[in-house]
Amino acid sequence: DTGVSQNPRHKITKRGQNVTFRCDPISEHNRLYWYRQTLGQGPEFLTYFQNEAQLEKSRLLSDRFSAERPKGSFSTLEIQRTEQGDSAMYLCASSFKVNEQFFGPGTRLTVL
Amino acid sequence: AQKVTQAQTEISVVEKEDVTLDCVYETRDTTYYLFWYKQPPSGELVFLIRRNSFDEQNEISGRYSWNFQKSTSSFNFTITASQVVDSAVYFCALSEWKLTFGTGTRLTIIP
Numbered sequence: 293d294t295g296v297s298q299n300p301r302h303k304i305t306k307r308g309q310n311v312t313f314r315c316d317p318i319s320e321h322n323r324l325y326w327y328r329q330t331l332g333q334g335p336e337f338l339t340y341f342q343n344e345a346q347l348e349k350s351r352l353l354s355d356r357f358s359a360e361r362p363k364g365s366f367s368t369l370e371i372q373r374t375e376q377g378d379s380a381m382y383l384c385a386s387s388f389k390v391n392e393q394f395f396g397p398g399t400r401l402t403v404l
Numbered sequence: 405a406q407k408v409t410q411a412q413t414e415i416s417v418v419e420k421e422d423v424t425l426d427c428v429y430e431t432r433d434t435t436y437y438l439f440w441y442k443q444p445p446s447g448e449l450v451f452l453i454r455r456n457s458f459d460e461q462n463e464i465s466g467r468y469s470w471n472f473q474k475s476t477s478s479f480n481f482t483i484t485a486s487q488v489v490d491s492a493v494y495f496c497a498l499s500e501w502k503l504t505f506g507t508g509t510r511l512t513i514i515p
Contacts, residue, residue: 325503
């Protein structure tokens with residue numbers, strides 16, 4: 293399968309714990325995006341990488357959130373001191389061209 | 405700021421009926437792209453179509469068709485002869501370089 297992959301697919305954690313998600317983009321895609329989707333809403337943009345550089349961060353990305361893309365390959369999204377409001381689907385997308393994003397299956401986070 | 409409005413929260417139709425999903429967008433950009441995605445219960449976003457702002461031709465792909473009208477800032481999606489497998493949440497999205505999504509329309513096809 294050469295699509296975007298995300299791990300884990302599901303994560304249940306207790307409030308206050310740290311969690312980390314991984315996204316593996318399509319090979320050779322230099323652009324990588326993170327989105328968050330809460331129940332009943334459309335996905336909302338969180339952050340964008342071009343190669344290893346994080347070029348844009350949404351105001352939705354509080355100080356408890358950090359994203360990295362070492363060496364411009366896979367990316368990780370970490371949430372520290374999780375809160376119940378962080379419960380959502382976290383979607384990763386990658387692209388080679390602008391305006392052509394391919395989405396992964398998402399990681400569903402539940403914070404108890 | 406960019407904005408996408410999908411006023412229809414939920415639609416239910418009987419199988420084989422035609423159904424149109426509405427999308428209205430706002431942008432100050434002269435160059436932009438519009439998208440439709442399907443999200444089945446599994447959660448993955450499935451790309452359906454991309455249209456750039458300079459191409460106002462309607463498009464048909466099998467049972468799916470799209471009507472782009474720049475004058476009314478609308479990009480509507482019609483499913484002809486609906487099937488149960490069409491049941492999903494459908495999102496319209498607008499892009500400069502990041503995607504701005506609408507809130508989605510939940511479509512239920514009743515057998």
